[in-house]
Amino acid sequence: MPEGPSIVILTELIENLHLHKPEIIEVSGNVTTIDQDRLLHQKIQEFRSFGKRFLICFKDFTLQIHFMLFGTYLINDTKKTPLKLGLTLKKDQLNFYTCKVDLLEGKADSLYDWSIDIMGDEWDSKKAIKKLKELPDSYICDLLLDQHIFSGVGNIIKNEVLYRSRIHPLSKIKDLPLAKIKELVAEARHYSFDFLKWKKEGTLSKHWEVYNQKVCPKNHPIAKKEIGKTHRQTYYCPACQKKYN
DNA sequence: ACGTATGTTATCCT
């Protein structure tokens, strides 16, 4: 569920219900981080995604849902897991489980820097490149996961993008030629949309070239290590991916 | 059946 493209899918699913600024008739769930009464009888203005966050937008505040690692949702269905937040509309019900819910004052437009949303129309690759160059000593595997640079990129996207760009995860920004940085940033955006397409088709895992794989497409053995500052599981091909230093 | 994990953050260490 958690990476950016999956949140886009959720947003599209709800948009396809063709709700028209629906009123919240009932609020349920065990969420404690927000005042549930604040939502009652409010009209939802729109649904949006920002990075890994799902946004339910109201006139002057924004409900932000982050699914973390285990979060799930059901539309017009329920399950046994304790309900974190349920929103009953006139005809539909939106149920969120195992997620982090926050109520932020203000409109979504002004709450986030939309130019860093990897799936967004306003994505600004030049800005990402600029931010990367400001962190010369960081490993590229950590920077791809930096939500202040690549909002919405997660561990799967990280691994696949590094393979596509043929960059070893422990390369540092200062050692990468500018052309390579540009390629990487472009690939981060491009693969995110491939992820979206394949996830919709149900073929995402079939297209993994390194993530969860034993060998790369050229049949070289894949290395699997927890590396970088973030210690996230990293899959890479030592033969195909060049270490810049 | 069990180990692992698409993520983040608070808290406890050193």
Added chain:
DNA sequence: TAGGATAACATACG
């Protein structure tokens, strides 16, 4: 005190 390690969340998947 800065930074690192750890736990917590609760489920699905192979």
